[in-house]
Amino acid sequence: MIPLYRAAFFTALSAITVLAVIPDYSCLPSAVSISDLLNHSIAFSVLTLLYRLSFSHTWKRILASLFAYALLIELVQAFLPTRCASIEDVVADSVGMVIGLIVSRQIVKSVPTRDDRD
Structure with missing residues (x-):
C-alpha cells in the first residue's frame, strides 16, 4: 500500500505545483475554479492526508514541510507576471x-499505512 500512497502523494504534489504556476486559470474547467481559497484548502487537505499515509513523519514535520511548500508557492507566484502572492492563500493552505x-x-487507525521496513 505504501508505494501506492506515495505515488498518489507525488502525483498530487506535481499537479498542485503545475496549477500554482499556470499563467491563466481560464483554461481550466469551471469545476476547478470554484473558489481559489476553497481549492487551496482542499488541495492541502489531500496533500496532508497522502503525506501522512505515505511517510512515518511526525505531524509537526508534516505541517512544517507543507507550510514551507505553501510559502514557496507564494514566493514563486510573486515573481510571475500573471500571478500574485497572497497571505490568504497560505492561511487557506x-x-x-x-x-x-x-x-x-x-x-x-483503520488503514494499513506505514511499513517499518521503509
Whole structure:
C-alpha cells in the first residue's frame, strides 16, 4: 500500500505545483475554479492526508514541510507576471493542512499505512 500512497502523494504534489504556476486559470474547467481559497484548502487537505499515509513523519514535520511548500508557492507566484502572492492563500493552505491531519488520524487507525521496513 505504501508505494501506492506515495505515488498518489507525488502525483498530487506535481499537479498542485503545475496549477500554482499556470499563467491563466481560464483554461481550466469551471469545476476547478470554484473558489481559489476553497481549492487551496482542499488541495492541502489531500496533500496532508497522502503525506501522512505515505511517510512515518511526525505531524509537526508534516505541517512544517507543507507550510514551507505553501510559502514557496507564494514566493514563486510573486515573481510571475500573471500571478500574485497572497497571505490568504497560505492561511487557506494551513486550514487545509489541519483538516487533513484530523481526517488522517481517523483513517490511519483503520488503514494499513506505514511499513517499518521503509
